Amino acid sequence: MLRRFLLVLAVTLPGAAWAQAPQGDIRAQLTPRDYTTLAAEIGAKVEKIAVREGERFTKGQTLIAFDCSVQRAQLTEARATLSAAEKTVAVNKRLLELQTIGKLEYDLAQAEVDKARAKDSAGAAVVAKCQVPAPFDGRVVEQKARSQQFVQPGQALLDILDDTELEVDFVVPSKWLIWLKPGYAFQVVIDETTRTYPVKLVRAGARIDPVSQTVRMMGTIGGRFPELSAGMSGKVLLTPPP
CATH class of the missing domain: 2.40.30.170 (Efflux pump adaptor protein, beta barrel domain)
Incomplete structure (x- = not known):
């Protein structure tokens, strides 16, 4: 009887001790x-890093800015090309109404507008990536890039939390x-x-x-x-x- 009691006690004690764990x-x-x-989405030179390790920032604040003079120039060129293509289409539309040109010539001019508009959108998207905004309020954990450094797409810039x-x-x-x-x-x-x-x-x-x-x-x-x-x-x- 005593042996049975000790066996039951040995089985139940660990569970009880765990339940009362400190x-x-x-x-x-x-x-x-x-x-x-945060990583670079374009290949460019870092123009400015607004925050350093340990510093705080707010959501939407520009944390990193790139030197995008070339990309902005390309966007200006794309918009000028789009403007010229749109004017050509406007003229060709009037000529088509007067039956001075054929439908094919008008369609080709319209295709040039579509192509120029696509380049304009692509250029605007690239320029938008010239600044890296903060996705939330927080602090910088580690700075992985330096000002005036040329970075590649996908290269880490800042660890934030x-x-x-x-x-x-x-x-x-x-x-x-x-x-x-x-x-x-x-x-x-x-x-x-x-x-x-x-x-x-x-x-x-x-x-x-x-x-x-x-x-x-x-x-x-x-x-x-x-x-x-x-x-x-x-x-x-x-x-x-x-």
Whole structure:
């Protein structure tokens, strides 16, 4: 009887100990909601970089400007060609009405207008890429290009992130999904500031790790705290219900 009791005790104790796991065992990291690497879409010389590493910017602000004197000249030429082609079509339309020219000649002139308009649109699209605007409010993580440097299409320019809303990224046992749902409020203690911040769970990971039986969780810090930065870590204060 005693042996059976000890066997049951040995089986149940690990589960009970896990359910009462200390809060400090759950580590968390602050991650930005949005982050990206801005790259050049055209081959050109960097004329100006408006922000440097660590500096803040606002959505729509021009972060990088290229020297596009050649591209702008090509756009001016394309627009002049389009204007001339449109005038030719206008004249040919009147001549066609007077039966001075044939329909084929008029159609060829109209085709030249379409071709010139396409070049104008292409040139305008290239010139629009001479400035790189900020896709969101945020900060510069790393500057990968320098002023007066010639860059190629696809070359990385700036690593940026949005730290206006930081997420708390952590991992918990998958069994906690029974009670840990989006909207659940808890707290996190950040090591770098030694302060406690309110967090609300926003989503759970889409897949449970089959080996560790854990799942990734993401929450958001409630409020604005200028002292917090992406990459900081801390401890999640969560206690499973009885």
